Amino acid sequence: MKKFCLLLLAACTSASVYSQVATGLAKYVDPFIGTGFHGHVFMGANVPFGAVQLGPANLSEGWDWCSGYHISDSTIIGFGHTHLSGTGIGDLGDIVLMPTTGDIKVYKGSLNNMDGGYVSKFSHKDETAFPGYYAVKLQRYNIGVKLTATKRVGFHEYTFPKTDQAHIVIDLQQGIGWDAPTETSVQQVNDTTITGYRYSKGWAKDQRIYFTMILSKPVKNFTVYDSTARDGKTVTGNKVKGVATFATADNEKIYVKVGISPVSIANAMLNIKTELPGWDFNKTVTAANADWNKEFSKVAVKTTDDVKKKVFYTAMYHTMIAPSVFNDVNGEYWGTDKVVHKNAGFTNLTTFSLWDTYRAANPLFTVLQPQRVNDMISTMLAIYQQQGKLPVWHLMANETDCMVGYSAVPIVVDAFLKGYKGFDAKLAYEAVKATAMKEERGINYVKNLGFIPADSTAESVSMGLEYAIDDWCIAQMAKKLGNVADYNYFLKRGNNYKNYFDTKTGFMRARLSKTAFREPFDPFQSRHIHGDFTEGNSWQYTWLVPQDVEGLIKLLGGDKAFVTKLDQFFVAKGDMGPEASNDISGLIGQYAHGNEPSHHITYMYAYAGQPWKTAEKVRGIVKDFYTDKTDGIIGNEDVGQMSAWYVFSSLGFYPVNPANGNYVFGSPLFDEATISLAGNKKFTLIARNNSEQNKYIQSVKYNGKPYTKSYISHADLIKGGTLVFEMGPKPSLTWGVKPADRPYSAPKF
Numbered sequence: 001m002k003k004f005c006l007l008l009l010a011a012c013t014s015a016s017v018y019s020q021v022a023t024g025l026a027k028y029v030d031p032f033i034g035t036g037f038h039g040h041v042f043m044g045a046n047v048p049f050g051a052v053q054l055g056p057a058n059l060s061e062g063w064d065w066c067s068g069y070h071i072s073d074s075t076i077i078g079f080g081h082t083h084l085s086g087t088g089i090g091d092l093g094d095i096v097l098m099p100t101t102g103d104i105k106v107y108k109g110s111l112n113n114m115d116g117g118y119v120s121k122f123s124h125k126d127e128t129a130f131p132g133y134y135a136v137k138l139q140r141y142n143i144g145v146k147l148t149a150t151k152r153v154g155f156h157e158y159t160f161p162k163t164d165q166a167h168i169v170i171d172l173q174q175g176i177g178w179d180a181p182t183e184t185s186v187q188q189v190n191d192t193t194i195t196g197y198r199y200s201k202g203w204a205k206d207q208r209i210y211f212t213m214i215l216s217k218p219v220k221n222f223t224v225y226d227s228t229a230r231d232g233k234t235v236t237g238n239k240v241k242g243v244a245t246f247a248t249a250d251n252e253k254i255y256v257k258v259g260i261s262p263v264s265i266a267n268a269m270l271n272i273k274t275e276l277p278g279w280d281f282n283k284t285v286t287a288a289n290a291d292w293n294k295e296f297s298k299v300a301v302k303t304t305d306d307v308k309k310k311v312f313y314t315a316m317y318h319t320m321i322a323p324s325v326f327n328d329v330n331g332e333y334w335g336t337d338k339v340v341h342k343n344a345g346f347t348n349l350t351t352f353s354l355w356d357t358y359r360a361a362n363p364l365f366t367v368l369q370p371q372r373v374n375d376m377i378s379t380m381l382a383i384y385q386q387q388g389k390l391p392v393w394h395l396m397a398n399e400t401d402c403m404v405g406y407s408a409v410p411i412v413v414d415a416f417l418k419g420y421k422g423f424d425a426k427l428a429y430e431a432v433k434a435t436a437m438k439e440e441r442g443i444n445y446v447k448n449l450g451f452i453p454a455d456s457t458a459e460s461v462s463m464g465l466e467y468a469i470d471d472w473c474i475a476q477m478a479k480k481l482g483n484v485a486d487y488n489y490f491l492k493r494g495n496n497y498k499n500y501f502d503t504k505t506g507f508m509r510a511r512l513s514k515t516a517f518r519e520p521f522d523p524f525q526s527r528h529i530h531g532d533f534t535e536g537n538s539w540q541y542t543w544l545v546p547q548d549v550e551g552l553i554k555l556l557g558g559d560k561a562f563v564t565k566l567d568q569f570f571v572a573k574g575d576m577g578p579e580a581s582n583d584i585s586g587l588i589g590q591y592a593h594g595n596e597p598s599h600h601i602t603y604m605y606a607y608a609g610q611p612w613k614t615a616e617k618v619r620g621i622v623k624d625f626y627t628d629k630t631d632g633i634i635g636n637e638d639v640g641q642m643s644a645w646y647v648f649s650s651l652g653f654y655p656v657n658p659a660n661g662n663y664v665f666g667s668p669l670f671d672e673a674t675i676s677l678a679g680n681k682k683f684t685l686i687a688r689n690n691s692e693q694n695k696y697i698q699s700v701k702y703n704g705k706p707y708t709k710s711y712i713s714h715a716d717l718i719k720g721g722t723l724v725f726e727m728g729p730k731p732s733l734t735w736g737v738k739p740a741d742r743p744y745s746a747p748k749f
Contacts (some may be wrong), residue, residue: 025296026289028306028313031129034086034637035071036630038582038594041637042085042321043069045134045147045154047291049349049372053083054147055134058174059119060109060593063582066090068176071630076138077108077119078171079147081154081260085321086637087353088583089176089402091203091395095211097257098169101141106169106225106241117292120583122491127391131317132288148285152271157281160248168256170213170242178202179517186242187234191218194242195265196705204398208334209260212268216255216279221245229268255279262326262334262397271716274329295320298368299651302672309419310628312650312670315643319361322639323376326350326396326434329379334397337386346378346422352394353639354411355403356596359546361644362411363655366418366714370678374422377415380408381423384431387538388454404459405466406435410658413473417480418661418714429481432474436467438488443467451499452509454518454532461510462534462597463543468497472547473659476747497545499605506565508542524574526584536597539569539590546657547599548745549607560606566605570617586625586634588617593625594635599645600656603664606743607656611710612696612731615667618649619695622669644729651675652685652725653712660747661714665736667695667723669727681720687727694727699735710736711743 034041044055057068058074066087068080078098084091100118109117115116120140128135134147144159160166172184179202186196194213214229222244224230226237235242248255257279259272276284296313303309326348327333329643333348335341341348354362365373383391383399390408393400409432416428436443441450442463452460472494479484500508502517510518512533523538525531533541543566545552553562570589584596590597602617625634626646648654652668668687699723700707702716712723736742 024293025313026131026292028309029131029317030314032630033314034633039633039637040066040086042067042083045132045149047288048295048320049324050151052081052149052154054081068093074121075119076122086639088636089203091179093176094198094209096171096174099143100167101163102165104243131292133285148288150275152277154258155284158254160252162250164247166246166248168244172198173239181238184240185236186240188222203400204395209395210265210268212259214257219244261328263332263340267328271329298676300674301670303670307628311626315646318637318643319640322351323349324351335386336383336397347375349379350396352391354407356638356641358407358410358658359599361640364644374414377423381431382428389435390431398510404463406470409470410473413477416661450496451511454512459534461532465497468494469547507538509538524576526576527582535583535595540597543601544597562608593621603654603656606664606710609737611736613694618666662711664711664743678717683717683720684722687725690727693729696728696731698726698728698732700725708741
């Protein structure tokens, strides 16, 4: 009777936990959205911005498996503790655990010989995921797997069948994508504790991660492997594996806690002791889900359409997977300078996909994540001190130098101009200026010529246009600081975009000298890596002037000519060529929503006095390119940027300029949305008479008074208040049309 009561209590506890996590805003999140097509999103269990992303990896490899998982697959080779989300390059996948039964196998196997390895098939019918939780059944072994996590600890629950040969394989060889081990080590400390480390190279050239693993059941036997089985309880090599073996009763659960650290095995243990001292799996699931609900509650949307809620809160979820924590509970972290840093005074972070995220994800953080903004900027400034420049694309204490521009600059400047005080402003200005004055990646040509010659540097147009955005941002920071000389210098560099514009063709194009462009020229052609553009063509990059839309309008011949060319852009058809990047997806004419350089373009109509065309395009993109299906993201998620675009746009506004503190109105999707801000303030957006047909803003009231501008400032937004949109089925030819009511570029100090 006592045993029966305990079983009944366990069943009731489990049921109550899982019904609990199904409530709240987290119930609208579907982590499977984006696991199809080219979304490349992370699948598994984590907490907001956590160091641990604990999830499955498929046996298949390739571009669509950059996160290790794709919905088209039905194989699992284990559960790693670090993952990327939405990138176009694969890496991480560290510290893989795989529960098995039967004969010991320490290699994953292959698609041609699955029986020769430990890989298992699974069915998506046996798979469950929600924020902070992942579960699946391994068909080959009849093992149930449940995963959850804290910031720095992965928590596994394995339900085994009755067997004398139950195993947990620890595979330190396995990684994702470009990742390859350089040195790995595993050691059995006692019958419930296993430790080790994994050094690897890949996208991050020198990655180091340490782990401590604690088991709920004593190990019956522990075997270590490099290329073959080894004597002893410890082994170091390139392809290290460890296998813990048990005898299990039917449906016996074994729990595993894995703490990770960028610093040491001891810190990994400290992370476990601090974050997960007990063994209550369900309580940990509940806590993780509560962490997510706390974040989701910052934006409350009202709509009768639950699908819209599902897409919205899943988008919010995707914006908070990275940047991820990269320190231990004692504050220690591994720096870019390959030194352990202590007492940093901020939470060190990693996974900065800045070329993507400076456009919308980081501006979104300035609204919803004020404390984390300070940590992000402080991390970037520490990276500057350690490597001599701000991060470009930073991963696990490594500079990858991936993508063009120095895109940390607009993020630092945006935070500074918005009044953030949680970082060293003097150091911040030193960092942005020093980064822009280096002699690398074409910057020397920018300083000497004002453009990057196409025969000197690949992707010269894209690189030059991104530098112009970044330099314009530095100019605004200099102006705010009262540095007139630097303001004039960097403002001139911010106007360098004009040097790529060909007045004869009306396009941005590659320049060879002050008097010659590269020939032949086709605005549709896109040659990635060895061409003139980064994942795009001239049609798309001609609009990459978010810092000075008024100047671009003038280049193109005024408002009318500007709008005419924008209209052409959204219908133009042409061959992009055989080398066009897979990233160029979600096409409307030449507009490519699947890639970031296009993200601001729909909102440029407002600068020329036609905001209703912005509304048309935004509503179409929101409807067609974001869905609740597994292929519901039209391109790489890109570490939160694709979803940040949706969060902003569905609320009704978007930061075209990355650092001037203004948000341009589009077309609000929801009947009502309330943003919870710092200081217990709230900003509410109400869309009256809103519907799929009534997508055009007719008029606006701000705090009860008529508001004729087609934008709102960050300063006004964070004060709190109420914005009421009157929506209608036809464009208003008066609201937001006058020059005085249009968005502007240069911030007003």
